[in-house]
Amino acid sequence: MVRYKKSEEKQKMILYAAFQAVSELGFDSVTLQVIADYAKVSKGVVHYYFESKETVLIELLKWLTAKIYKKECASIELEKSAVKKLHAYISSAFVSPEKNRTFYRVYLDFLAKASRNPVYREINQQFYDNCNAIGKEIIQLGQKEGIFDINLSAEQTAPKIRAVIDGYLIQWLMMDRDDLHKFYREACLQTVISMLNNSSFFELRK
Amino acid sequence: MVRYKKSEEKQKMILYAAFQAVSELGFDSVTLQVIADYAKVSKGVVHYYFESKETVLIELLKWLTAKIYKKECASIELEKSAVKKLHAYISSAFVSPEKNRTFYRVYLDFLAKASRNPVYREINQQFYDNCNAIGKEIIQLGQKEGIFDINLSAEQTAPKIRAVIDGYLIQWLMMDRDDLHKFYREACLQTVISMLNNSSFFELRK
Amino acid sequence: MVRYKKSEEKQKMILYAAFQAVSELGFDSVTLQVIADYAKVSKGVVHYYFESKETVLIELLKWLTAKIYKKECASIELEKSAVKKLHAYISSAFVSPEKNRTFYRVYLDFLAKASRNPVYREINQQFYDNCNAIGKEIIQLGQKEGIFDINLSAEQTAPKIRAVIDGYLIQWLMMDRDDLHKFYREACLQTVISMLNNSSFFELRK
Amino acid sequence: MVRYKKSEEKQKMILYAAFQAVSELGFDSVTLQVIADYAKVSKGVVHYYFESKETVLIELLKWLTAKIYKKECASIELEKSAVKKLHAYISSAFVSPEKNRTFYRVYLDFLAKASRNPVYREINQQFYDNCNAIGKEIIQLGQKEGIFDINLSAEQTAPKIRAVIDGYLIQWLMMDRDDLHKFYREACLQTVISMLNNSSFFELRK
DNA sequence: GATGAATGAGTCTTCATTCAT
DNA sequence: GATGAATGAAGACTCATTCAT
Numbered sequence A, B, C, D: 001m002v003r004y005k006k007s008e009e010k011q012k013m014i015l016y017a018a019f020q021a022v023s024e025l026g027f028d029s030v031t032l033q034v035i036a037d038y039a040k041v042s043k044g045v046v047h048y049y050f051e052s053k054e055t056v057l058i059e060l061l062k063w064l065t066a067k068i069y070k071k072e073c074a075s076i077e078l079e080k081s082a083v084k085k086l087h088a089y090i091s092s093a094f095v096s097p098e099k100n101r102t103f104y105r106v107y108l109d110f111l112a113k114a115s116r117n118p119v120y121r122e123i124n125q126q127f128y129d130n131c132n133a134i135g136k137e138i139i140q141l142g143q144k145e146g147i148f149d150i151n152l153s154a155e156q157t158a159p160k161i162r163a164v165i166d167g168y169l170i171q172w173l174m175m176d177r178d179d180l181h182k183f184y185r186e187a188c189l190q191t192v193i194s195m196l197n198n199s200s201f202f203e204l205r206k
Numbered sequence E: 001g002a003t004g005a006a007t008g009a010g011t012c013t014t015c016a017t018t019c020a021t
Numbered sequence F: 001g002a003t004g005a006a007t008g009a010a011g012a013c014t015c016a017t018t019c020a021t
Helices: A008-025 A032-039 A043-049 A053-077 A082-093 A097-114 A118-145 A154-175 A178-197 A199-205 B002-025 B032-039 B043-049 B053-077 B082-093 B097-114 B118-145 B154-175 B178-197 B199-205 C008-025 C032-039 C043-049 C053-077 C082-093 C097-114 C118-145 C154-175 C178-197 C199-205 D002-025 D032-039 D043-049 D053-077 D082-093 D097-114 D118-145 D154-175 D178-197 D199-205
Strands: none
Touching: A008 A032, A008 A043, A008 A053, A008 A097, A032 A043, A032 A053, A053 A082, A053 A097, A053 A118, A082 A118, A082 A154, A082 A178, A097 A118, A097 A154, A097 A178, A097 B097, A097 B154, A118 A154, A118 B154, A154 A178, A154 B097, A154 B118, A154 B154, A154 B178, A178 B154, A178 B178, B002 B032, B002 B043, B002 B053, B002 B097, B032 B043, B032 B053, B053 B082, B053 B097, B053 B118, B082 B118, B082 B154, B082 B178, B097 B118, B097 B154, B097 B178, B118 B154, B154 B178, C008 C032, C008 C043, C008 C053, C008 C097, C032 C043, C032 C053, C053 C082, C053 C097, C053 C118, C082 C118, C082 C154, C082 C178, C097 C118, C097 C154, C097 C178, C097 D097, C097 D154, C118 C154, C118 D154, C154 C178, C154 D097, C154 D118, C154 D154, C154 D178, C178 D154, C178 D178, D002 D032, D002 D043, D002 D053, D002 D097, D032 D043, D032 D053, D053 D082, D053 D097, D053 D118, D082 D118, D082 D154, D082 D178, D097 D118, D097 D154, D097 D178, D118 D154, D154 D178
16 A cells, blocks of 8 residues: 655644653553544544554654754764753753653653654664764763773763753753753763763772 | 452453453454453453443553563662663663664554543553653653763653653664664664763753 | 363354354444344353354354255155156255245355455365265265266266255345246246256257 | 446446455445555545445446356357257356455355345346346247146246255355366356256156 | 545444442 | 453545535
8 A cells, every 4th residue: 555655744734643642641541532633633543653552652753862862962962062962962962841741751651652652663673773872972972082981982872861861851840840850861961971981980989 | 358359350351351452453353242252251241341442551551661660670779880770671671672662653543542532641641650650760860870861850851761661662663673672772772872971061052 | 271171062153143143234334242132142242152243253153054965964864766756856955935035145155255265165064075965965865766867977066956955046036036946846846847858858959 | 427427437446346345345344445555546536436335336246246147148049959058058157266255255145134124135126137037038939849747836936046046056165166167167067957857757756 | 537535424443330139 | 360242433445426626
């Protein structure tokens, strides 16, 4: 069957509607009817553009992680120094309470699914890989600049940055306090920087 | 009363069955029939002990987080120094690939729900508070011992420890590689220690 | 899952309701809701007793063909001579306009399905085999009695009897004229008898 | 008009596509999309040439039975004697395993529908009438030739020929064995001949 | 003439919940 | 206390039909 042919635009529209719907209601509670309602189309249209509900969700997550990654890329590209790039990266991750809430709600549903389903895990792995590429770039630049510990393996350290970002953002989401968003962003930045600066210190004192 | 006791035991049994079931299948896919099957009781029994499916899940998460917390408490109590307590705490959090997988799958489902539902959020907050109490105790002890940065607010820093632990464990879960479990535990420990040691450094260089 | 345990009676009731429903509306138009309505139970009950709609239909056809066969068996057992048994067999097949209509409508749906689906074909083959056993018995008895052509292979001739019966009953059904039922029964009987008597004649004149 | 002609051709094409589709999938499973796919046209075209799905099916069956009848007519016209015409008729009915399978699958679906729906029954009646005209012609010729029982009413006997043909072909279809096709054709021929030869015998011995 | 996007009614199926035994 | 039969609401999915282009 020839699908996806013409209106890729409409597909995107449906995905965005699904994103809003999932964010507000959660994976379990989102029905195709709800997605259709959010997209202001009939139920049949969703099926017309996507084979199944599962497909909608999978495409949603591909689209979403790709979008996040692109934004992060764009924001670090504007900066030159490692520290500024790191700032930019983390600021991009902590974009705003509203957007973080919307995204991380969906992302948590996604992670929960990914913990059991290889298809979702694969998509997340792609996201991780992309984020790690960013992390690696920043670490290596910082090492060249002499401000990050030269002994760190960029390869092994990059994932840790993402782990810390996600850890903080998830906790922030759970706190349900928008006013703490800035605090969490700073905390995250601090933790990452201390991680990149001081592993040698840690080794000495261990 | 003996009867009451027996009831309580059976309740626990059902909760444990629900835990296994949710871990394997996820919140969405778990039905009361499945829980009953895991518990080797009839479907009616589950309803006999719990008002509704929702109640089962809520009780499950109360029980689960309480259990995790107790284990963590027990493990740090055995140690005297701050560093050893921290080790014990993190080792307790990174108990084993199998147990971490089982727990964090459920916990992710839980967090996803909690991001929208105040009831679940409340339960998680209790868990966070408990964990933060542990964190605070360790930080303050370390500060007394002179090995942790004295300028850190224990109150504000304790949550960060949990954020880092969860961040690492979630990423580990996504990697689906049991052999990396140890690596993630060490990375987590390093990050936490560098966080506690070096905030002054960070301040200086910023 | 433990199904089919207790109320086999209710299963039969649902099958009978399905039989009536299919006969009146046809396979395509019969929904589980319709079957439930005919059985005067809720829609869920049908699913409780049968895995799927397909299962209902398959069981229906097993049950139906078994029932027809049993009746035919019972009717020929009462007779002693080959001709009388043949009469009984065909009379049993041409039981009454109402019952023939009800059964053959369903049976035609069944045959249509069986022409493409091995599962249904298998069930029909069982029915054919049973009918052929009846035919064989009659033919061999008639040959012993000296009234049927001794040169006929009972094995090869028995299926022909059923083919002729079905051919006539299907045509009768299409005519939609109850008053012709008797005529078709007699025509069927004649054709079968001439088939059993005269193959030698045919050979001679060919 | 050329336009009209083109239309007619396309209609035939769609009907033929529908025929193939129904034969392979059955009435229930055939959708307009499937028919369109088989005909290599868009879904809209089918609706352009036919009012509704039902119309497609009805026209299909008219077209199909007319086609079969024409072929049978053509084949008996080539022969002179009654026996040869009968041979030709039955050979035409038993044209080949492939074609019989294709046709009788559809025809069974058709009969199943006809058993409840007067519209389809009407079309089939037309087919029966046509077939009976052939049968009558053969019988009367045979009676003139002195090889068929002169006491037979051609009017009443002709339908029986078709009943026997259909009975055998349906059973053959159910056996799913192409190698038996020839056997069933011969058996059908024998049965019809014995039917036409020997009714007087039957009367005598009854 | 032809296309295929859009609609929404209708179907199967699942499952939490109720309740008679 | 315990069971599992019964219910029916709700969801995913299909598909004939319509209609703008």
